[in-house]
Amino acid sequence: MSPIVTGLLGLIPGLILGWLFVKKRSQAEAEKTAQEHQQNIEQLEADQAERLEALREEIKSEQDTEEEALKGQIAEVKERASALAEEEKSLKAARQKLNSELGRVQSQTESMTRKEDQLQRQIESMEAREGELETELERVAGLTRDEALKQLEEELRDRAHERAAAELRRIQQQGQEELREASAALLAKAVFRYGGEVIQEITTTAVHLPSDDLKGRIIGREGRNIQSFEEATGVDVIIDDTPGIITLSSFSPLRRLIAHEAMTRLLRDGRIHPTRIEESVAKVRKAVDRSLRQKGEEAAAEVGVQGLDGAVLDLLGKLSIHQVNGQNQLHMALSAARLAERLAAELDLNPKPCRRAALLSLIGCAADHQMEGSTADITVALARRHGESKKVLAALEDLTTESGPRSTTGIVVQLATKLAASRPGVQSEQLAESIERLEALEQMALEEEGVRQAHVLQAGTEIRVLVDPAEVSEGKLMALAQRLVRKIEDRADRLGEVQVHVVRETRVTETAM
Structure with missing residues (x-):
């Protein structure tokens, strides 16, 4: 047999067996489903x-x-x-x-x-x-209903005023004691802290610069310009980091004035070198001397004093740049001369020597660094040197004695100078203006209801008010004083402290026959 036939014969039983197996399996699955x-x-x-x-x-x-x-x-x-x-x-x-x-x-x-x-x-x-x-x-009572109610209301109001015034007085006294203690402590601290600054303000003068670049030109090469300026004027030039300012320091106000004017001219001119500095200082010194002489002449003419020596007029002019206790000495001398003239007229004395001596009483302040002695001694020496009369010299000598003046003129001059030094604001105002201010204080008090009289005392530092006891009760005194104080604070052109005293006085007069 051929191999193909043999293969086919072997394949057929396998196919049959496979078909039977598949069929059996399908039946089992169908049953299971x-x-x-x-x-x-x-x-x-x-x-x-x-x-x-x-x-x-x-x-x-x-x-x-x-x-x-x-x-x-x-x-x-x-x-x-x-x-x-x-x-x-x-x-x-x-x-x-x-x-x-x-x-x-x-x-x-x-x-x-x-x-x-x-x-x-x-x-x-x-x-x-x-x-x-x-x-x-x-x-029976002699009063209507309204009158009785009014009287009762006034009595209750007076009692309330008295109680309020007593309480207010107690509070004020307590507040014044506390304020006095606090102010004393503050003043002590202020004097301790700012004493140096006050001295600096009195002995220095500031010059404002257009530009800080000018500081280098003022110093100059190797400091020649500033040394030349200090030698010519006698002041110290202080240049620090303060922008736009240099400081001129000297105890003499005349030197500071000359230095300030000279520095201002040099800055305006722009040419700053030793030769120009010396020329400028010399010109300024002459101009300042002329200006001070003119001020002295104007002061003498203002109070009617004639025949003064040129050197005395120069000293009077120099008083305008001197400050003592914050007061301009020329203004103070003029005020003393006016007061001496008025006092002499009241005492039927010759006003000319009194006025002249009072005007010259402070010229020693303008030369005290050039001569030895007190201001009064220097004043007497200068007056004697420049040919003043015996009456004027006697009055000025009375200012130097501790035992008191010996001549009537000396008494008037001494009183006038003390008044000029003590009265607030007298150096800067005329006598008529001062009188008007005092009259205004009195008028303010007289405007109040129940005020009978008002008197200003102590050059305007005290006002005494007399009230009518029939119109102002005891309890209303404190309220009246408070109103006057507020009115003076709001309206018056006052200088310094003004004390208000309200007085209520009851007088009874009987005649024995």
């Missing part, structure tokens, strides 16, 4: 049966719940009906009780009306009686 379908159907039927049973139970439960709710609602309706019946019974009882109360209230109202009428009649009777008593009281 049928069983699974049958199980699924049975499971589905069981599930549907369970669902139907659960639905049946749920419907039954809901029906039971609704029945219970209906039963509860029926019971609640029955209870409400019973409660309404009870309320209706109670309302009927309350209505009956209210009707009885209304009847009782009506009877009480009628009784109250009768009592009110009776009380009204009693009130009318009492008012009539009160009018009779008031008329009788006015007849």
